[in-house]
Each structure stands twice: as structure tokens, then as C-alpha cells.
Amino acid sequence: MGLLLFTTLKSPDAKIAQSVTERFQEEKTENKAEQIKKEDSKKSEKKKEEASVPEIKKEVPKQETSKKIETPQIKEEKKSAETKQQVPAPVQKPAPAPAPKKEVNNKYNFPAAKNNAQLIFVFDDGGQNLSHLSTFLKLPFPITVAVLPQIAHSKETAAQVRASGNELILHQPMQSVNASVNPGPVAIKPDMTDNQIISLLFQNITEIGPVAGMNNHEGSGITADAEKMATVLQFCSQEGIYFLDSRTNVETKIPYVARELGYSWYERNIFLDNEKTKENALKEVKKGLDLANKNGSVIMIGHIWSADFLPAFLKEIYPELKAQGYTFSTVSKSKAKRN
Numbered sequence: 593m594g595l596l597l598f599t600t601l602k603s604p605d606a607k608i609a610q611s612v613t614e615r616f617q618e619e620k621t622e623n624k625a626e627q628i629k630k631e632d633s634k635k636s637e638k639k640k641e642e643a644s645v646p647e648i649k650k651e652v653p654k655q656e657t658s659k660k661i662e663t664p665q666i667k668e669e670k671k672s673a674e675t676k677q678q679v680p681a682p683v684q685k686p687a688p689a690p691a692p693k694k695e696v697n698n699k700y701n702f703p704a705a706k707n708n709a710q711l712i713f714v715f716d717d718g719g720q721n722l723s724h725l726s727t728f729l730k731l732p733f734p735i736t737v738a739v740l741p742q743i744a745h746s747k748e749t750a751a752q753v754r755a756s757g758n759e760l761i762l763h764q765p766m767q768s769v770n771a772s773v774n775p776g777p778v779a780i781k782p783d784m785t786d787n788q789i790i791s792l793l794f795q796n797i798t799e800i801g802p803v804a805g806m807n808n809h810e811g812s813g814i815t816a817d818a819e820k821m822a823t824v825l826q827f828c829s830q831e832g833i834y835f836l837d838s839r840t841n842v843e844t845k846i847p848y849v850a851r852e853l854g855y856s857w858y859e860r861n862i863f864l865d866n867e868k869t870k871e872n873a874l875k876e877v878k879k880g881l882d883l884a885n886k887n888g889s890v891i892m893i894g895h896i897w898s899a900d901f902l903p904a905f906l907k908e909i910y911p912e913l914k915a916q917g918y919t920f921s922t923v924s925k926s927k928a929k930r931n
Contacts, residue, residue: 705917709884712891719746724899729756733920738763741796750800759922766811775810786823804924805834812841864894889928
């Protein structure tokens with residue numbers, strides 16, 4: 593209504609205009625109050641509705657605990673665990689202290705072994721005396737014994753050497769350069785034919801054999817004879833035995849003949865008892881150790897007739913030699929072979 597009056601009057605006076613304006617403002621205020629009243633009424637009704645509805649609590653379902661099935665294996669493990677808890681752990685005893693190393697007296701001040709040095713001891717002139725032989729067979733390392741043929745105790749000596757587990761060879765007599773020196777019975781002599789030499793060697797080996805090899809007794813004359821030594825080396829090859837050159841003559845032809853025929857051989861490096869004294873033997877042993885450390889092995893020859901001092905001396909120095917790293921061998925098992 594107020595809006596109609598306002599738009600249709602062409603020339604309203606000031607009072608009408610003021611009256612309309614005031615009325616418009618009143619209506620506006622009333623409308624606003626009524627609107628506020630309605631909103632308050634709605635809020636009140638909403639609160640009443642919420643108050644009238646009971647609160648529903650959501651129950652969280654409880655998680656079911658899965659039951660563990662105890663198999664016989666699990667039961668056994670539980671039982672074992674319970675037993676371990678009940679039984680106290682065994683008290684560990686302290687490890688025994690290591691036994692102190694036995695000190696070797698370095699009385700002779702031998703050098704330490706080099707190149708896996710091997711010592712080979714050969715004892716010549718077996719067959720003359722059995723009691724002398726026994727002291728050598730008791731040595732604490734392997735040895736090679738050379739037995740002279742066809743003398744008083746040749747066969748018995750050979751049998752005892754074999755029984756002891758040591759190495760046996762034939763100590764074959766040969767003529768020396770000095771014809772007045774008697775090399776003994778069944779010796780190879782310069783005037784013999786090849787067949788005579790072969791027959792003689794076969795006879796001697798048959799008496800004391802089997803043997804691993806042979807070396808020369810005396811023989812400075814025969815070892816310097818290339819033809820005679822060719823016959824001897826061929827016989828050794830055919831019999832499957834080795835030859836050890838005792839080197840009684842620096843002019844020996846054995847290395848030359850062996851190379852020509854394609855044979856291997858061994859040779860002596862040291863004589864231990866050219867002088868029958870402990871001091872000389874010690875000097876020669878030290879020379880032998882130097883050779884063994886240089887070349888890997890050394891062959892040292894002594895004699896059964898030195899039984900009064902040589903076996904005891906070698907037994908005395910053995911622990912120190914072993915402690916210094918030296919090994920001991922027989923000729924055939926050594927690395928002293930020459931080619």
C-alpha cells in the first residue's frame with residue numbers, strides 16, 4: 593500500500609512523503625523482527641526434537657581372538673623351552689692352558705733348513721761286524737746300508753737291514769788306481785770282460801738281494817774307466833736298481849757315461865769319517881747342511897766301522913737338525929737323483 597501511494601502521487605507534499613517513509617521503515621522493521629522470531633522458533637523446535645530422540649550409542653564389535661591350535665610340534669617346543677628355563681646352564685670350564693713348547697738346545701748352532709733340505713745318510717762296509725751294525729740300525733731316522741758281498745756276515749747283515757725297514761744296497765768292490773790296494777773278493781778288475789762283470793754282479797746281488805741299488809767300494813780305477821762303467825750301469829738299468837757313485841776319484845766317468853746312455857744316477861757329497869773324530873764329523877755335517885740348503889739335498893757317507901762314535905754323535909744332533917727343519921731320507925726315496 594505504501595509503495596502504491598509513493599508511485600501514483602505526482603506531487604506529494606513533504607508530510608505525505610515523510611509519513612510514507614516512516615511507514616516503510618516501520619514495516620521493514622516489523623518484517624525483520626518477524627523473520628527473526630520465526631528463525632528463533634525454528635531453532636527452538638529443532639532443539640526440542642533433538643531432546644526427544646534418545647541417543648543411540650554405536651557399539652564397536654569386539655575382535656574375536658583367534659585360538660591357536662597347539663600341534664604336537666608346538667607342544668614339544670613349549671616343553672623344551674620350559675625345561676631350559678628350569679635347568680640351569682652348565683658352567684663352562686676354562687680351556688686348559690697350552691702345554692709349553694719343548695725347547696731344543698741349539699748346542700751346535702745349525703742353520704735353519706732351506707729349500708726343503710733333505711739329509712741322506714749312507715753307511716758303507718756292512719757285513720764285517722753285526723754288533724757294530726746294530727748301533728746304526730737304532731738311529732731315529734731312515735738310513736741306507738751298503739753291504740759287502742761274500743764276506744763273513746754278508747747274508748745276515750742284509751737280512752737285519754731289511755728287517756729294520758731301512759734301505760739295503762750292494763757295496764760292490766772295484767779296483768783302485770793303486771793296484772796294490774786289495775778291494776776284497778769278487779771285485780771288478782780292469783782285465784775283466786763285460787760278460788765276466790755281469791756274471792759277478794749277478795752273483796753278488798743273488799747272495800744279499802733283493803737290493804735297491806749299489807755303490808762302489810774303493811774303485812777309483814774302475815769308475816774312471818768309461819767302458820767298464822757302461823757295462824755296470826747297463827746291468828743296473830736291466831735289474832731296475834740305481835747306482836750311487838761314491839766318488840773315490842774326481843776323474844770319475846759315471847756322469848758322462850750315464851748321460852750318454854740316458855740313465856739317472858746318484859753321487860756322494862760328503863764323507864763323514866775319513867778322520868774318526870767327533871770334531872771332524874761335525875765339521876763335515878755342517879758342510880753337508882750348506883749343500884743341502886743350496887741344492888735341496890745332500891748324500892753323506894759314513895762307515896760301519898765307526899760304530900764307536902758315529903751313531904751316538906748322529907743321535908745327539910738329530911733333535912736339533914729336525915727342529916731346524918731338515919728331513920731325512922734313504923737314497924731311493926730322496927730328491928738327490930741326477931739326470
